[in-house]
Amino acid sequence: MTRRFRLLALGLLAAFAPLVHADQVADIKAKGELVCGVLGTDDPFSFVDPKSREIVGYDVDLCNAVAKKLGVKTSLKQLAVAARVPELQQGRVDILAASLTHNKEREALIDFSLSTFITGQKVMTKKTSGIQQPAQLTGQKVLTVKGSTMEQNIKKLVPGAEIISFDNSPQAFLALQQGKGVAYVNDETSLIDDFSKLGPAQKDYVILPTSISTEHLALGLKKGEAGMKTLVDGVLRDMEKSGDAEKLFMKWLGPETKMKFPARPFKFETDKIDG
């Protein structure tokens, strides 16, 4: 009885003891692959290319650049918006390239690379709603995505708004089109992407010019892995210096694409956010 109890206790102890911690960079090189968490539903950051049926995008290319530097192959893992941080924390993905916003609350849980994209979150509404300022959303139904930063931001900005959250952006956008809410909040690139998909119905919708927040998107890294962070930041800085960063932006968001950004409004240079 005592012997079995001791064995059981030892077993449990071993299971719960903190794992001997090797450097993540060495681990990934040993594995031979970099597991990247991506969304797969966020054009142009990570989405399914209709022709090749593979997940491609701005974030995917960044992930490939990091994998190339490590000398391993990329393995993409599709995640839900709300599952991104937990999956990285539990080690099921090595890096997050999933339209991840860098903010103070998340800094307590994970580390971030240099900001890879700086944009704002905006509001899309039908022209018939007569809404021109986010403040007019008090008492109205506002549609957004569960577990996202825009959910938190719109709650802070307009406390009187009734927030209806869906599992993903396409559902929230559909609800806007059906009139189940008066406004749809998402980050600027997703809104521009959804707007472009409207086709002739574009004349009925408008994206309000006021941003409800500035967002720094960055790659998510496991907390405490200094080696990995140095490597990833190094890759990003090299991309900036060699002009690859500019080319990457133009490839996915430039004037030839439906995003039609005329110029790149930021550089890969900082991982500091204010506020």
Next chain:
Amino acid sequence: MSDFDLHLLTAGPYHEQLVAGFWLSIKLAAGTLVLAMPLALLVALLRMTPSRLLNGVGFTFVEAIRNVPLLAHILFWYFGAPELLPEGLKLWLYRGNIEVAAAVIALTLYTAAYMSEDIRSGVRSVPKEQLEAARALGFNFLTSMRLVVLPQALRITVPPLISQGLSLWKNTSMAMVVGVAEMLYQAQQVESATFRSFEAFAFATAGYLGVSLVITGIAVLYEHRVRGAAGR
């Protein structure tokens, strides 16, 4: 492992959110139960009438609903069905609480389909001589059911119906996919705001478990009373 912050759950804005979610879950379940039981009875009767046409209607209802996942029902009633309404009615509905309405409709139909099968089994366990004797006395189908068969059948059907009630209570959590702010949705909101997933989901678990135990307790009480009264 960070420490369990009970204070988060017992006071403050997050506590209010979670409690509001709990009450909405209770309301969803109660409202659905009130609507589903008469509907279940109606569908069960449809399947037992002598008329082939009415049998077919009942059969189609039950099979069409039971064989589709509840999630699909909720999404259909929220995204699909209202679009077919005339414009004026649609806009009035969207201004109101379409999310809760769609969820309650989906849950009612789903629960009623299962409950009607339980009621039908209960009726089938009453010897058919009862119905024949009632008809022989001159009662028509509906009256014989009402006065003779159903009172006996419903006594047998109560345990399965209570277990359907238990399923319903847990199924109310599905309403969160269309943005209904019930308990599990609120737990997710609290979790994404505070990153304290353990506390948030502990509250939701305790809520679901608590009411489930109450429902099970009712079932046990019923069994004892029936057993005791019938002396079986």
